[in-house]
Amino acid sequence: MPIENELTVWVVDDDQSVRWVLEKALRQAGYACRVFERAEPLLAAINEDTPDVLVTDVRMPGMDGLHLLNRLATQTPDLPIIVMTAHSDLDSAVAAYQGGAFEYLPKPFDIDEAIELIRKAAGQRAKGVGPAAPQLQEIPSLIGQAPAMQEVFRSIGRLAGSSMTVLITGESGTGKELVARALHEHSPRADKPFVALNTSAIAAELLESELFGHEKGAFTGADARRVGRFEQANGGTLFLDEIGDMSPALQTRLLRVLAESEFYRVGGQTSIKVDVRVIAATHQDLAQAVRQGRFREDLFHRLNVICINTPPLRQRREDIPVLLKHYLGQAATELGTDAKALDAAALEALTRYDWPGNVRQLVNTARRLTVAAPGNVISTDDLPQELGGQTSGEPEWLPMLGAWAERRLTTDAKAPLLEEALPAFEKILIRTALAHCGGHRQRAAQLLGWGRNTLTRKIRTLQMDDTGRVSGDK
Numbered sequence: 001m002p003i004e005n006e007l008t009v010w011v012v013d014d015d016q017s018v019r020w021v022l023e024k025a026l027r028q029a030g031y032a033c034r035v036f037e038r039a040e041p042l043l044a045a046i047n048e049d050t051p052d053v054l055v056t057d058v059r060m061p062g063m064d065g066l067h068l069l070n071r072l073a074t075q076t077p078d079l080p081i082i083v084m085t086a087h088s089d090l091d092s093a094v095a096a097y098q099g100g101a102f103e104y105l106p107k108p109f110d111i112d113e114a115i116e117l118i119r120k121a122a123g124q125r126a127k128g129v130g131p132a133a134p135q136l137q138e139i140p141s142l143i144g145q146a147p148a149m150q151e152v153f154r155s156i157g158r159l160a161g162s163s164m165t166v167l168i169t170g171e172s173g174t175g176k177e178l179v180a181r182a183l184h185e186h187s188p189r190a191d192k193p194f195v196a197l198n199t200s201a202i203a204a205e206l207l208e209s210e211l212f213g214h215e216k217g218a219f220t221g222a223d224a225r226r227v228g229r230f231e232q233a234n235g236g237t238l239f240l241d242e243i244g245d246m247s248p249a250l251q252t253r254l255l256r257v258l259a260e261s262e263f264y265r266v267g268g269q270t271s272i273k274v275d276v277r278v279i280a281a282t283h284q285d286l287a288q289a290v291r292q293g294r295f296r297e298d299l300f301h302r303l304n305v306i307c308i309n310t311p312p313l314r315q316r317r318e319d320i321p322v323l324l325k326h327y328l329g330q331a332a333t334e335l336g337t338d339a340k341a342l343d344a345a346a347l348e349a350l351t352r353y354d355w356p357g358n359v360r361q362l363v364n365t366a367r368r369l370t371v372a373a374p375g376n377v378i379s380t381d382d383l384p385q386e387l388g389g390q391t392s393g394e395p396e397w398l399p400m401l402g403a404w405a406e407r408r409l410t411t412d413a414k415a416p417l418l419e420e421a422l423p424a425f426e427k428i429l430i431r432t433a434l435a436h437c438g439g440h441r442q443r444a445a446q447l448l449g450w451g452r453n454t455l456t457r458k459i460r461t462l463q464m465d466d467t468g469r470v471s472g473d474k
Contacts, residue, residue, distance in 0.1 A: 007122050010045075010217050012068070013038040013084070018107075022055065024092030024110050026118070039063035043071065053121045055105075055114075058085035080121035084109065106150045142178055143323055144266055152179060155308045160186040165258070167243075168452040172309030172411050173360030176281040177241060179310055184237040189277055195362035208250055209266050212257075214440040219266025230263060230274050237277045243303065244284035244295060252311070255299045278303070283411075313355040313362065320351045323359065326364035340370055342378045349380055349388030356403070357410030376419030419432045427462055 009031045011022045019035040026033040034051070040062055042054075054072070058065035065083055072079055084105040091108075104115055142152070156179065159166065163314040166183060168176045177196060184194045203208050213228030229238055246254065257263045260280060262271045280303045284297065289295035313320065324342060332339035355361055365387065373382040380388065388401035392455075405417055433444040445455040458464075 004022055006030070006032045006286060008032040008034065008051040009053045009055065009118055009122075009314040010036065010041050010042065010051040010058070011055045012032045012065075013055075014038065014060045015057070018057070018084075021111060022114070024210055024294055025115055029115050029119075032156045039068040043068070046076065050079060053080050053082065055084060055118065058083060064456050081113075082117060082121060084114075087092045102170045103154075104146075114396060117306050120406070126218050126293070142175065143326055144183060145318060145322065146311070148311035148316050149319065152308060152310060155306070156182050156186060159183060159306065161188065162279045165218060165277065166279045167286075167305075167307045168279065168310060169286075169307060170281075170283065172283050172310045173358030174310035174360050178311050179308060180237070180239040180279045180281065183279060184239075184277075187237070188275070189236045193233050194237050194239065195233035196239040196241065197229050200245040203249075204247050207246070208253070211250070212253070212265055213268075214266035215268045217269045218265070223265070225265075228265065230257065230276055231272065233276045234274045235276075237279060240278065240280045241281040242282055242284075242416075244282040244286055244289055248296070251299050251363055253295045255296060255302060258299075260276050306454055308442050313358045317351055320355075323362055324350060324366060327363050328370060330363075331367045331370040334367070337370065338376060340373055340376050340378050343380075347377050347385055348385060351415070356407040360425070361406065361410055415443055423462055426458060427464060430458060430462070430464065431435070 003383050007030075011019055011021050011026075011033065012035070013022075014037055016037075019037070023035050034045075036045075038060060039056070043063075056065040056068055059166045061073075065085070069081060069083065070323050084107055095232050101119065105114060108361050121363070121446065142149070144152070156257055166180075168179050170176055177417060179382060180196070181194060184190065209222075209226060209228065211227045211228050211230060211298070214230060216225050220281040222419060223307055240254075253263065253360045257274075261275065262273045264271055268437065284302070286295055286300050290300050312321075324347070328341070350365075357364075368384075369378050384401075384402070385398065385405060401421075405421075408417060408420070429448060430444070433447045436442070436447065437443040441455055445452045448455065
């Protein structure tokens with residue numbers, strides 16, 4: 001018999017094994033449990049009794065979980081509902097939260113974590129805190145089934161009705177702007193402008209005018225009044241990418257705008273009021289930048305109200321096949337050709353690859369393969385060596401050098417590759433040749449294909465006196 005005041009949890013899922021596992025775990029945790037195979041019987045039962053928590057699947061025969069959510073939002077608005085699904089994407093996550101769900105639970109889930117989530121939901125019911133009113137809308141998708149991406153989806157869903165400031169962190173190429181756009185499109189500002197600005201792509205002396213605008217004659221070349229990005233984004237969202245590269249002076253101005261919602265154009269005398277949600281992003285560790293004095297602590301705390309971390313691709317390898325299929329299809333559409341597919345070996349090689357440039361590198365690779373692969377099926381013969389393609393008698397270090405160059409260009413498009421690589425390359429060869437010859441410069445120079453004087457000049461230029469010169473050198 002149920003214990004008096006025992007909390008009741010109802011579960012609706014068309015999968016018998018899920019119902020069985022949850023019912024068993026809930027009873028062991030001290031909850032009364034009732035299970036349903038479909039939503040319709042649950043709706044009939046809820047007219048006579050109401051559980052403390054409801055756990056529902058999304059995809060079921062008949063009425064699905066999101067429609068059930070809508071029905072119950074008006075019928076029992078204070079009922080905490082946990083939505084679970086094996087088809088976990090951004091659409092489902094945001095729709096669940098906007099429909100009033102307490103939490104979104106992607107399958108497969110850890111049963112202990114599910115029970116803890118149900119316990120929190122029951123606690124919310126006891127405190128009399130109800131879910132948000134439903135506000136469903138069409139939503140575009142980010143792609144990802146990995147747990148790290150599910151946490152991103154949850155964060156976007158939780159913020160769907162908010163205009164809070166958000167800081168997005170993550171490596172270059174992980175899709176920080178896509179997350180910012182999703183936050184905007186699921187916010188109350190969705191019908192207002194979304195304005196994006198990469199602060200590191202604009203010279204420091206021009207960034208102030210870019211952000212705040214300028215008056216005619218404010219400086220040499222200011223032939224007309226310019227409206228800055230803050231004014232362009234009024235009522236909407238301003239996305240500031242690579243915020244960690246902003247100069248201290250501009251950090252101070254940005255802090256004032258965030259605090260007071262007003263600013264002056266460069267050369268202006270009249271303050272301008274704006275209503276702008278700021279979403280900032282960076283690949284840097286801003287907390288460390290604060291400790292090092294490179295970033296204002298008060299600005300960091302003003303931006304870091306909510307933080308979302310975009311995971312690198314190597315931490316979500318299970319998403320790589322889906323991403324490759326999607327972007328190969330997208331590349332084919334852009335180029336007006338048939339979409340190409342990957343054979344099993346090529347897919348395995350690309351899934352193993354670490355993708356230092358993350359999703360951005362994957363997108364460019366999909367375009368490259370669509371153009372370069374001769375057939376409709378891409379094999380390892382079609383892959384570049386640095387991505388796991390077949391070798392062709394070239395030295396084994398060439399793919400590693402190619403991967404290094406790709407990494408440098410991904411993180412810094414202006415990287416002077418030869419200035420960085422050539423001295424290091426020469427140092428390694430010089431040290432190896434000298435070691436092989438016991439420090440004899442004449443023989444080492446012959447092995448390197450140089451004259452002795454050239455080797456001596458290189459050692460001096462590369463400042464190798466301590467490590468390249470060997471005692472007894474002739």
